[in-house]
Amino acid sequence: MNTLVVLAAILFILMTLIGGKKGVRSFLALFFNFGVLIVTIIFMNDPNLNPIYLTLLACVAISAINLFYINELNSKTKTAFISTIITTVILLVFMIVLTQKAMIQGFGEEEVEELGMFSLYIGIDFVKIGASVIIMSTIGAITDAAIAISSPMREIHYHNPTLTRKELFSSGLSIGRDILGTSANTLFFAFFGGYLALFIWFKDLSYTMGGIVNSKIFSAEMITILIAGISVTLVIPITAWITAYSFVKKGRSS
Template identity: 70%
Template sequence: EVVTRHAMIQGFGEEEIEELSVFSLYIGVNFSKIAASVIIMSTIGAITDVAISITSPMREIYNHNPLIRRKELFASGFSIGKDILGTNTNTLFFAFFGGYMALLLWFKDLSYSVGEIINSKVFSAEMISIFCAGIGIALIIPITSWINAYYLIKKREKSHDS
């Protein structure tokens, strides 16, 4: 909510008002919380995708080398994550342009300047969603690698103790 409040992206942009003019906007909904929810929902998908894409190969590495040390397993997961980071960045970028292609064409038809496009609420809200997803992806790589390495080695230690 802090991000949406300081970026002032809650509510509707000029481009969306025309479509919503027939509806009552006095419904008692906090649009700041809705904007924060949209950012969180769009970020969760990207983070989950990266986490699963890291844990599966780490398990395979562990299965093929059950005596691997935790530090080596973590390093492998981190290396896998770095490779995934590039492809997911492209995915986020193209998802934005694919989802907002009609809006970008509308901006062009209305002769919006680059400054007007960048300062529009719709564009800013989407850019913040992309940046939050990118930050989430970058943060989940070491977190997932560490948790998975810890879990797999702990599981091995428990099986040796029994």
């Protein structure tokens, strides 16, 4: 507990010194987002509530906190917010189908021993839960990519107000290409770093490569990484188009 307090204090001091007021808001946003996740998990235990709708509401709340609370309400955060929600809705629909077809919902055989004492008949659709978990894992990356596109596009439009909508859209895509590679690699190592112990466990149990690839835990994690990459890629043209459409007047769209 003392370690957590010390690390949180160091993080708060650094974010305050470097980020100023925005750094303080960013620090507080961590706790607000954590609160949203806790509330969402609590409501997901109710079998009468649809986890997909809860996930969408949670994503809206998290996006609003990360964009409007930290960066305030302005033109760039509005376009980033709209882009984030559109991308999230598209992925939710896609993930429901994918989770069901890939059969990655529920628990893997590696987890059965730890869960053997509990009843798994809890009346919750694990297909929807699986889709919700993956989307919630990627919402931060989607929001980050959206604001990373809309913010420089706003600056480009401010300094070059004569740009047409098509030219501003092309600038947004160019910015997106620059951040795409680093964002995808960041997601890859973030997810795999968290499951490093799992790979050591696979090695100790002499899993074959085929056994690892076909493991439900490994497949679910790989699908999460791929979906995160798809979401970051998809949000780039969506944000670029919405931002260009919003900033450039209709008369100069060509």
